[in-house]
Amino acid sequence: MSGLDMTRPFVALRIAVLTVSDSRDLASDRSGALLAERIVAAGHDLAAREIVPDEVAQIQDVVKAWIADPAIDAVITTGGTGFTGRDVTPEAVEPLFEKRMEGFSTVFHMVSFGKIGTSTLQSRATAGVANATYVFCLPGSPGACRDGWDEILANQLDMRHRPCNFVEILPRLDEHLKRAKAQGAGL
Template structure:
């Protein structure tokens, strides 16, 4: 007997954080949308907001409050310049932080960009049963994050464990 699980598609929202990108040139957001659709998930919504912690927080808070959204992936604003504020916008919204996400992302990223990976403040967590992943703004970083980490963790078939199988338990008290 084969121990196999059926794929469970989830609803994912994509947020590009940038002062300069538009839908026409948002390669990072497109990379994430293409990845989630190719994996069989559903795009709930895609937005672009400026590098402003309150606009970032407003968009993510809207999705956290929407029971139809299972995950949010942000791209951009995770660097160290004065306008990079995605981690500061997102951290106060999180119920729990998934520390391993940023650690493993930087470890994988090191293979491609060497010590420049220390400038990444990629992070992930969960808020109101919604998974949130914040990745850098380059399309290469988005591809790395999706292909090496997020895709498998949002696939119910991934063993020994994945984030989808925990979804029914996220609101336990």
């Protein structure tokens, strides 16, 4: 049975939000604002928030900087996951993944189907692990961001969620690096 175990401590994560849009700025970015508000309301720290146009290089520049920053545990992008020629977020972000989170897209589509039916097919929501940082790519609509946060990420980014969650395995995401370093040092 899944749910919150209130006997476990809450662990605040440092989460960055990237809006991918050719037409939004901070004042008109409803999806990024929604995510930022929910992150803070959940008790996490909003580590950074930016907006970039639908350009592979610009998306990658920001995501690469954030996954290299030890002060950021997770990145959530919003926008650019559709099928138009300008929708390039998966093309920009997936090459950075060391491990793709196959189940995220599946669960996102299950949740989304319940709200918008077969229109969920127009989303290429994706997620993975890059440089020991979780990266989640959500569609650009406020409804999709609300569903992605409320139905998936709020639980998985909460240490109290049982039977398992992303927080408890966060320290082990880079164990392959630690092992390699230890072997190189003769430990």
